[in-house]
Amino acid sequence: MSELKRKDILGLEEMSADEMELILDTAQSMREIIDRPIKQVPTLRGKGILSLFYESSTRTKISFDLAARYLSAGSVGVAKAGSSLDKGESLRDTVRNVEVMGPELVVMRHPSGGAPHYLAKNVDSSVINAGDGYHEHPTQGLLDMLSVRQKTGTLEGLKVAIIGDIFHSRVARSDIWGFGRMGSEVVVSAPTTLLPPNIEETGCRVEPRVEDALKDADVVCVLRLQLERQKQSFFPSVREYHALYGIDARRLALAKPGAILMHPGPMNRGVEITSDIADGPQSIILEQVPNGVAVRMALLYLLLGGGE
Amino acid sequence: MSPDFQLKQKAQIMDEAAMGRALVRIAHEVVEKNSGTDGVILVGIHRRGVPLAERLARQIERIEGVEIPCGYLDITLYRDDLTLRHDRPLVQGTHIPTDITGKTVILVDDVLFTGRTIRAAMDALMDLGRPSSIQLVALVDRGHRELPIRADFVGKNVPTSRQEVVEVKVRDIDGAEEVVIMEKTGGDNSNV
């Protein structure tokens, strides 16, 4: 496969292994550009990219902006605060504005599951979902897969343990669908209050005890714990969460020797993950960041690189 | 999108032996022109420029007894015709083993045609560093230049018409070693 025959990237649930393979291969080639002294190629000169962030985001937005810049595309961003997005402009009006502005591609993050799907249905531009509610975050899933594949060469047959707030995590869903489609075995573990119903239908296995989930894992993906969930009584205290589900050196040792440690960031050090392992030799957390730019470059190229 | 025209072989213009002789000659010319191999880097352009550059490197090693750095370059992201093409070329990556700044970079490609690939390759090289000079090896020069570009070393000059396609086959990729001229029959020729 050398072409992505789709207009939009809305989620990994509907994406084939071949498509993911192409994206990862292309992203791997893009990595080389990021490591150059001159980090820019003229590929998408004259293309317009609009990013609509209805939820605050630092790293994802920067990552998309850099990806656009490295490929010489023009990127204009609208973030929630102080923009018309904050003034209650309806999504339909935003869509109509997008239509007349005519960017080739729109990147959208939104608190409602399905909002990018709505946008994609209503505009001719390509749409990339940069996170919708707690549905999907496909570019994060892809960059996680790329980061692991760089270490292991393949995703086939790996045991991937995802630990933390599965319930509210779009990263978890995209990782489960992505790694699962590429032949990994995905196991999740979370406090029972942070485990969504029927999660097995996404293709993962649930291990109630975090130790069982970690056992012999090739990859450990630790999710960010949103501390405001404590006020909503999903768990009684940060201290208790850390004691029961926090990943530290002792727990990480249950995974295979040299297992890969990931975290989508930003981290709550000392809560879901301890500093010694986050900064330790098994961690690829910092590698995930440039890989995020590479994956987004690959998607921009694959969606916009050819004419119609 | 697959092209809606067919290609028919018209003539073989180089066989395996001819290709080998041409590469040996070019290897000598490169060494002669550069008074040795100091600061010389060979860079093959994806795809068939890559095995040709590797062979050239082996030939030069045989002549001079030194191993010279050999890299490869993907120019997809520098193409000026991306939006004109119906397909999206696969990005295959670039790797050059040393810093090119101050070096003599010898670009290697299979066929020199409009010159646009070489233009893209030079842009790509400039983003990687500032070589002291860039020279060009083409196994076949078929004419029809659209840019002021010429090859420093040519395996064979082949006059062609625009309706024809020159195909260089190398064993590593195509399982055969030869250069043939193909002729397009039928279909739309506008986006070649």
Place this chain on the structure above:
Amino acid sequence: MNKILIKGGHVIDPSNDRDGIADLLVEGNRVAAIGDQLTVEGAEIIDAKGCTVTPGFVDLHVHLREPGLEYKEDIASGTRAAARGGFTSIVCMPNTSPVIDDETGVRFVLDRAARDGVVRVYPAGAVTKGQKGEELAELGLMYEAGARMFSDDGLPVISARVMSTALTYSKMFGVPISTHQEDPTLAGDGAVNFGRISTLMGLPGMPEEAETVMIARDIELCRRVGGHLHIGHVSTARSVQLIERAREEGINVTCEVTPHHLTLTEDLVKESGYDTNTKMKPPLRTEADRRALISALRDGVIDVVATDHAPHSFDDKDKEYIFADNGITGLETAFALLHDRLVLPGDIPLDRLVEAMTTAPARLLGVEAGSLKEGAIADVTILRTDSEWAVNPGDFASKGKNTPLVGWSLTGKVETVLVDGNIVLRGGELV
């Protein structure tokens, strides 16, 4: 006197155990005679051969949106939608702006209905002032003004004490209190059923227990204090179990189910790709829930079908899923949907469906409707059960075009409707 003779139709009148071919004579606003081969001088003849003739449908749960929300629906458009759907009597919910929580509000709706309406309208009054769940509204004065049901629909009565008081107080009037069962602490910001679809689509879920704990609570209150507890739009299998057990214990509890909960499931949210016309309260549930609702309706545990017709403007629905308004229209598709999806496959007999849409709700509400006996009020609906049509919201009389059934092909059509002896719908067209 105006005379109409409906000839040769298949009459289903559950109030009278009648189920067979008969002629029906309407004189003035009453059924004058029913029998074989009636002939009457000077009567307008309606040929009902091949049609099914039933009492006019009665809907215990409609949102007419007037006053205050006329951009979504008003009494003129809503009653016309009712007529197109075969409904001759409807209860309209009080969650308007302002809320119908006093005598004046009830009179306003009745006056408007008399002026603009084409079917009978029975206002439901709010249980609490402003539907705030705190102070009891003037149930007595509203009853005297014509309210025949009380409900805070759209919102639950959160306080058990207030609910208990309302049930106790309502005994003086013998009027049902209809409930919207949703524990807000459990429902949260749920947009779909809590389960596989909320997980797969990353949408906040509303668990079934948000409904069932409130049902269990109100059953306990009703057991102690009496009154008539009517549970609106039940949506889960467990709800039905709780209600069945309460009735076995002799507690005065009745309930209703909507056409959409009987025919659609949460899977439609996914299949439709986040179509906000799949968003309603209570949410569409699972196939197991749907099967349980069908059985309960067939067996009579669920008394009636009520549409919960909830018209919204295009803008109120054309939003991100979590921000879109709840509810769908139902009046103009109810019979066809149920006939096509439940009667034709054999899940519900036609006579039971007719009973649940006519005699049962009329009796529950205590109004004169739901019968074709001699002397009964002449509200009549004539159906074509073999007629197939495609749902096109553009044809709706309702201002609300919000239905997930767009383009669905349904068999079963409302042909002719008489209200009070007058033809309001003829050949599917409003008169």
